[in-house]
Amino acid sequence: MAREQSWLLDELKRRGISRREFLGFCAKMAAILALPSSAAGAIAKAVATGDKPILVWLEFQDCCGNTESFLRATRPTVAEIILDTFSVNYHETLMAAAGHQAEAALNQTVAGHPGQYIAVIEGSIPTGKNGAYCTIGGKSALQIAREVCGAAAATVAVGTCAAFGGIPAARPNPTGAVAVGDAVPDVKNLINLSACPMNAENITALLVYYLTVKQWPPLDQYRRPLFAYGKFIHDNCERRAHFDAGQYVEMWGDPAHRQGHCLYKMGCKGPATSQNCPVVRWNEATNWPIGCGHPCVGCAEPNFWDTMTPFYRRLPNVPGFGVGSNLDRIGIGAAAVVAAASLAHGIGEIVRHRVGTKPSDSDRPSGDKK
Amino acid sequence: MSATPKIVSPTEAVVAVYVWELPVRLTHWLIVLSIAVLSVTGFYIGDPLIAVSGPARDHFVMGTMRVIHLYAAIVFALALFVRIYWLFVGNQYARWDQYLPVSRERLRNTWEALNFFSYWRRDPLPYPGQTGTAGLAYGVVFLIQFVMVLTGLALYTVYAAPNSLFQAFVFLIPLFRGLQMVHLIHHIGMWLLLVFMILHVYLSVLFSVTERNEIDSMFSGYKEREVTVVRETRDA
Numbered sequence: 001m002a003r004e005q006s007w008l009l010d011e012l013k014r015r016g017i018s019r020r021e022f023l024g025f026c027a028k029m030a031a032i033l034a035l036p037s038s039a040a041g042a043i044a045k046a047v048a049t050g051d052k053p054i055l056v057w058l059e060f061q062d063c064c065g066n067t068e069s070f071l072r073a074t075r076p077t078v079a080e081i082i083l084d085t086f087s088v089n090y091h092e093t094l095m096a097a098a099g100h101q102a103e104a105a106l107n108q109t110v111a112g113h114p115g116q117y118i119a120v121i122e123g124s125i126p127t128g129k130n131g132a133y134c135t136i137g138g139k140s141a142l143q144i145a146r147e148v149c150g151a152a153a154a155t156v157a158v159g160t161c162a163a164f165g166g167i168p169a170a171r172p173n174p175t176g177a178v179a180v181g182d183a184v185p186d187v188k189n190l191i192n193l194s195a196c197p198m199n200a201e202n203i204t205a206l207l208v209y210y211l212t213v214k215q216w217p218p219l220d221q222y223r224r225p226l227f228a229y230g231k232f233i234h235d236n237c238e239r240r241a242h243f244d245a246g247q248y249v250e251m252w253g254d255p256a257h258r259q260g261h262c263l264y265k266m267g268c269k270g271p272a273t274s275q276n277c278p279v280v281r282w283n284e285a286t287n288w289p290i291g292c293g294h295p296c297v298g299c300a301e302p303n304f305w306d307t308m309t310p311f312y313r314r315l316p317n318v319p320g321f322g323v324g325s326n327l328d329r330i331g332i333g334a335a336a337v338v339a340a341a342s343l344a345h346g347i348g349e350i351v352r353h354r355v356g357t358k359p360s361d362s363d364r365p366s367g368d369k370k
Numbered sequence: 371m372s373a374t375p376k377i378v379s380p381t382e383a384v385v386a387v388y389v390w391e392l393p394v395r396l397t398h399w400l401i402v403l404s405i406a407v408l409s410v411t412g413f414y415i416g417d418p419l420i421a422v423s424g425p426a427r428d429h430f431v432m433g434t435m436r437v438i439h440l441y442a443a444i445v446f447a448l449a450l451f452v453r454i455y456w457l458f459v460g461n462q463y464a465r466w467d468q469y470l471p472v473s474r475e476r477l478r479n480t481w482e483a484l485n486f487f488s489y490w491r492r493d494p495l496p497y498p499g500q501t502g503t504a505g506l507a508y509g510v511v512f513l514i515q516f517v518m519v520l521t522g523l524a525l526y527t528v529y530a531a532p533n534s535l536f537q538a539f540v541f542l543i544p545l546f547r548g549l550q551m552v553h554l555i556h557h558i559g560m561w562l563l564l565v566f567m568i569l570h571v572y573l574s575v576l577f578s579v580t581e582r583n584e585i586d587s588m589f590s591g592y593k594e595r596e597v598t599v600v601r602e603t604r605d606a
Contacts, residue, residue: 246422246431272549307550331561342572
């Protein structure tokens, strides 16, 4: 399936994209992957002349947000064309085929190219009620995921739902939703691209890395590529100087907010979240949440809906104390209760004249002495 | 016929018992001091109440608080580990079995202590070391302090360099269900230790009054105990 040298450049020309812009894209990819600028040439060569890997994109319990994120480009970008270098054989939202035709395309890919295609999964997989909460073409999501991911060369879980269960798996998790990695125990080369939604730049960079290096990038303990998730948002944040200085927004629209101070006290989860948002940004690097004055909600982390909430508070709710509970108030309350109880006990001791007087010999039970 | 022992003139005497060995006293006060520093800086880190104005480059309040917190944490962790080591090599009052009501004697002691605290028993407790209840409470406190060290190490992985040895503790984060829960547990632990401290100080003062030199003993190591000395004479 090797391609001719010129197909990509012809395609770029046809779509009105200059070679300069293509090389700019390759340099950008090198930057996202933290490679030196000299790698751009290797990337350009690999992308323009490489084999055409097959991609199937499955959606389960999702909101289509990752697909949307992916399609949000405001003009035809090189990234889009890179995706065209992948033969997308199945994508529920994008494909022209429907019904049995679509299912046939999927089955053909899985049966015809075992161990050769890349499965991209969007959305969590429900395990409750035998998988009845999400069925496509009469098969449960769990069945489809096991069939498709089990025979894939690699599985890319895009978005927090596919990577960690996300919102469907948040308490009380009525559908028994799980992440792809948990649903398919024998999944090979699982790569989690979490975030809600995942940044399109990161899947593009991941696929470019694969085309160039012919292997998958190093991963963190949650199987996320280190090039995108190796640093905490807090560490690359443009407002970090205000954090270290001790300058915090106390209220929406206060002078500190208007001066762009740190959003830590407004519940920013940047210190607990790893992603390259501050560097890559969103909507073609226009801006990102903290850049426009909103705290990070920690969408790229496991259990984010359960542990990153309340979004505008520093700490999660204290278990057993209800929503909106404030740990410091509970702590001060507990300290006050214990101090009052100690005082009362001490007064009790004084009242019984025990304090300061020695018990007489006759009071002393003989059995106590050893 | 054997001679019948006859008790003559029982007298009161004060005996100094060496209870707290040097490592116990030293780690106790290092832990007290480090917890004080850790609580003040930790409280600021959790909820920074000091407001500074002007250019960010002129200030380093949070940065300074965090540096002090980290150094105090090193002192705390080392002191705690020395104390945990001493649970296994220390004297009978410092050993691990004092912190669990495992033996019959410890259970009886716990019962007596509960009777004492509920005003039922009038006498002070004769045991020179911890009472059974205190031992159990300290056992729980050791556990909380150990969790504080673990959660602290998990939080430190965020700031440690990527190739730092401290990254070995990154596996702890998923065990607590993520960094936010680690923060929460670390913060709850602080309050539990502070609440314990109130109770601990009150009871130390109480025992200093009802018995002797309870608080002094954590400096000197010795507890004075009144004993009744019984002299025996035999009829010739």
